[in-house]
Amino acid sequence: MAKVIATISLKGGVGKTTVTAGLAEYMSAEFGQRVLLIDLDSQINLTTMMISGERWLELDTNGRTLATLFSDAVQGTGTSGSTRPSSGVSHR
Ligand SMILES: Nc1ncnc2c1ncn2[C@@H]1O[C@H](COP(=O)(O)OP(=O)(O)OP(=O)(O)O)[C@@H](O)[C@H]1O
Numbered sequence: 001m002a003k004v005i006a007t008i009s010l011k012g013g014v015g016k017t018t019v020t021a022g023l024a025e026y027m028s029a030e031f032g033q034r035v036l037l038i039d040l041d042s043q044i045n046l047t048t049m050m051i052s053g054e055r056w057l058e059l060d061t062n063g064r065t066l067a068t069l070f071s072d073a074v075q076g077t078g079t080s081g082s083t084r085p086s087s088g089v090s091h092r
């Protein structure tokens with residue numbers, strides 16, 4: 001069964017993103033677990049750390065980020081299928 005770990009702190013710059021990335025790497029490499037990273041921070045630091053800014057730009061341009069998912073949900077737009085979001089990064 002999947003476990004959910006949220007890295008939250010009201011204070012900025014205290015290492016949330018760094019801890020999240022490190023924890024994912026460790027759980028994946030040390031225990032062979034599949035880890036799904038979901039980056040809900042508009043700074044997208046975790047996303048760019050994992051897939052690079054260039055790759056994020058490519059995905060965002062094609063409407064394949066969580067921003068598109070939320071925007072579609074709020075505005076009632078979008079199609080099911082072709083613009084499916086994928087900015088949550090599955091990292092092995
Ligand atoms: N254990 C650590 N030792 C030294 N520097 C660290 C450590 N963890 C994080 N840092 C550095 O501290 C800075 C802030 O880290 P990070 O971006 O992970 O914080 P954050 O809480 O996610 O910030 P934000 O609130 O902006 O999202 C970065 O420059 C990072 O490299």
Ligand SMILES: [Mg+2]
Nearest residue numbers: 016017041045
């Ligand atoms: Mg951060």
